[in-house]
Amino acid sequence: MNKMQVAIMKKDLRGLVFNKRLFPALLIVPLIFALVLPTILILTVHFAPEDISEMQQLLDLLPLGEQSQDIQMRVIGLMFNYIIPVFFIIIPIMSATIMAASSFVGEKEKRTLETLLYCPLSLHQIFQAKIFASFLLSMFVTFLSFILMMLAAETELLLIAGSPLLLNINWLVTLLLLSPSVSLMAIILIVRGSAKAQSAEEAQQRTIFLILPVLLLVVGQFTGILLVSAWLLLGIGIVFTLIAGLLMKSGRNKFNYETLLK
Amino acid sequence: MKAILAENLSKTYPKGKKAVEGLHLSIEPGEVFGFLGPNGAGKTTTVKLLNGILSPTTGSCRIFDIDPFQHPESAHQISGVVTEHAQMYDHLTGLQNLVFYGTVFGVNTKESELRANQLLETFGLADSANQRLATYSTGMRQRLSLARAMLHRPKILFLDEPTSGLDPESTQHVNSMIQRLAKNEGITVFLCTHQLRYAQEICSSYGLIDDGTVFATGQLGTLRSLVSSGLTVRIEADHFPSDIPHKKTGERTVEINVQDESEIPSIVRHIVEQDGSVYHVSARSLSLEEIYFSLLESHKSKKENL
Ligand SMILES: Nc1ncnc2c1ncn2[C@@H]1O[C@H](COP(=O)(O)OP(=O)(O)OP(=O)(O)O)[C@@H](O)[C@H]1O
Ligand SMILES: [Mg+2]
Numbered sequence A: 001m002n003k004m005q006v007a008i009m010k011k012d013l014r015g016l017v018f019n020k021r022l023f024p025a026l027l028i029v030p031l032i033f034a035l036v037l038p039t040i041l042i043l044t045v046h047f048a049p050e051d052i053s054e055m056q057q058l059l060d061l062l063p064l065g066e067q068s069q070d071i072q073m074r075v076i077g078l079m080f081n082y083i084i085p086v087f088f089i090i091i092p093i094m095s096a097t098i099m100a101a102s103s104f105v106g107e108k109e110k111r112t113l114e115t116l117l118y119c120p121l122s123l124h125q126i127f128q129a130k131i132f133a134s135f136l137l138s139m140f141v142t143f144l145s146f147i148l149m150m151l152a153a154e155t156e157l158l159l160i161a162g163s164p165l166l167l168n169i170n171w172l173v174t175l176l177l178l179s180p181s182v183s184l185m186a187i188i189l190i191v192r193g194s195a196k197a198q199s200a201e202e203a204q205q206r207t208i209f210l211i212l213p214v215l216l217l218v219v220g221q222f223t224g225i226l227l228v229s230a231w232l233l234l235g236i237g238i239v240f241t242l243i244a245g246l247l248m249k250s251g252r253n254k255f256n257y258e259t260l261l262k
Numbered sequence B: 001m002k003a004i005l006a007e008n009l010s011k012t013y014p015k016g017k018k019a020v021e022g023l024h025l026s027i028e029p030g031e032v033f034g035f036l037g038p039n040g041a042g043k044t045t046t047v048k049l050l051n052g053i054l055s056p057t058t059g060s061c062r063i064f065d066i067d068p069f070q071h072p073e074s075a076h077q078i079s080g081v082v083t084e085h086a087q088m089y090d091h092l093t094g095l096q097n098l099v100f101y102g103t104v105f106g107v108n109t110k111e112s113e114l115r116a117n118q119l120l121e122t123f124g125l126a127d128s129a130n131q132r133l134a135t136y137s138t139g140m141r142q143r144l145s146l147a148r149a150m151l152h153r154p155k156i157l158f159l160d161e162p163t164s165g166l167d168p169e170s171t172q173h174v175n176s177m178i179q180r181l182a183k184n185e186g187i188t189v190f191l192c193t194h195q196l197r198y199a200q201e202i203c204s205s206y207g208l209i210d211d212g213t214v215f216a217t218g219q220l221g222t223l224r225s226l227v228s229s230g231l232t233v234r235i236e237a238d239h240f241p242s243d244i245p246h247k248k249t250g251e252r253t254v255e256i257n258v259q260d261e262s263e264i265p266s267i268v269r270h271i272v273e274q275d276g277s278v279y280h281v282s283a284r285s286l287s288l289e290e291i292y293f294s295l296l297e298s299h300k301s302k303k304e305n306l
Helices: A003-018 A022-047 A049-053 A056-061 A071-082 A084-100 A105-109 A113-117 A123-160 A169-196 A200-228 A230-253 A257-261 B043-050 B072-078 B094-104 B109-122 B138-150 B168-185 B196-202 B220-226 B261-273 B288-305
Strands: B004-012 B018-027 B032-036 B058-063 B079-082 B156-160 B188-193 B205-210 B213-218 B231-237 B253-258 B278-285
Touching: A003 A022, A003 A084, A003 A123, A003 B094, A022 A071, A022 A084, A022 A123, A071 A084, A071 A123, A071 A169, A071 A200, A084 A123, A084 A169, A084 A200, A105 A113, A105 A169, A105 A200, A113 A123, A113 A257, A123 A169, A123 A230, A169 A200, A169 A230, A200 A230, B004 B043, B018 B043, B018 B058, B018 B213, B032 B168, B032 B196, B043 B058, B043 B156, B043 B188, B072 B079, B079 B138, B094 B109, B094 B138, B109 B138, B138 B156, B138 B168, B156 B168, B168 B188, B168 B196, B188 B196, B196 B288, B205 B220, B205 B288, B213 B220, B213 B288, B220 B288, B231 B261, B253 B261, B261 B278
Parallel strands: B032 B188, B032 B205, B079 B156, B156 B188
Antiparallel strands: B004 B018, B004 B058, B205 B213, B231 B253, B231 B278
16 A cells, blocks of 8 residues: 555545445444344343243253353353354445445546546556455444444443353454455455446445345354354455455456446 | 657547547647647547547557556656546545645645645635535636646646636636746646637647547648638728628628738729728738638538548
């Protein structure tokens, strides 16, 4: 990233903050997935002891190490270590989508794209700047969400159960490897779609078609993977990171000024 | 080294529209080149070709010896471009916009701010510097675009209708600014315009284009010599012989086109011999506008005869 690219990134991020339609949408995602849903989970477990006791058998089947804690805390720990990490794949994808979908088509519609193309940067560098801006945003939102969630959850648990929540290694792999790589892959594809689109609506439709299957796949498969082993998770994370890197390189000659301005 | 060199440059748009055909241009550094032609002639297309934004269908071009299609980054570093579709960001202020584009063109922030404020002053926008672009009028936007194109001190400016939407005062101002830049700083200017009177004031050479083909290039004198008559003679007389081709412009005034001044005495003699009284005779060279229309007309009729 050179200074010129940094200037484009700053401008894009700033534009998002000023956008009255997109910025609220950006706040809603972490709010739901990091505050509302985890809180609902904790409260459900706490106030529904009847159903929970029936889970004893299920819990015994799972390879969960020490079984000393009381059953409520075990169920909550199970959810936080094996289900909620899924949210932290969804959060970066969704928050990145909001910015990436309009990255090129937004400039096209406001007639600022041509001006940007006259600057002394190669198209590849402009793409890099656009992709990186969305990526930074999505990582920022993800980590902020994590901090918010932990503050809220720990407080709630201390108040309700009197003992803190312990996180396992899954979180480390999810936050440092899976979230970044999955969101980077999504961003690259969405930014390219945005460059091809003629209108914001078209870009949004493209994005939804791209993202929905990914999200369903994540929700459906990820919990299973989390349960199998952290090593598998690590392996998948590394593979995704490699794919994201390849994607970044592969687009080099896909676009030219003419196709962009069409 | 030429500022602009185009050889056999052509552009056919994907749907088959031939926008520019076999364009040859050779423009010296420091020139103000007026690129003139009716709507849809191919002026904007040429500007985009010369900046590498469009890929040429045939031929090639160079800007100060840089191929803009192969090396757009280097070409853009030395060019400033104003076109109708190159707008700026509505949510930023005039000053913020300029500083942004300054940085994107590799000027450091401090220098960008300094340049931006200077240029805002020059273009009469200092009072609106901290207003958001959304509140700017068409003319203010246009002037900000001109300031934007000059931020990084380009060697060559491509101005596509830079004074469209400007009031006469601002037009005058922008034109004298262009002239000054060329004269004092040696900046080359490629100027597309419909305002022929202003073009005549500021351009040092011209290219006339219609329907994708450039049909005349050169300095005003060269173009003038291409027209069959170089002078317009205005005569006021109470009688005018009908055997001399003329254009009546008033009750007693007519205009005749002649090649040069040596034809004037015989015309006057002819009137007097037919008992006419001559009250006024004056001659002036054809203006760019007259030359433009005359050349355009003969180009069109030549094309039809083909
Ligand atoms: N993107 C495009 N696709 C197809 N045809 C185009 C495109 N852009 C321009 N044209 C066509 O190419 C021709 C030249 O257009 P151009 O914009 O270069 O004209 P111009 O000389 O700039 O006209 P004006 O004085 O109206 O600005 C026109 O007939 C136009 O319809
Ligand atoms: Mg045009």
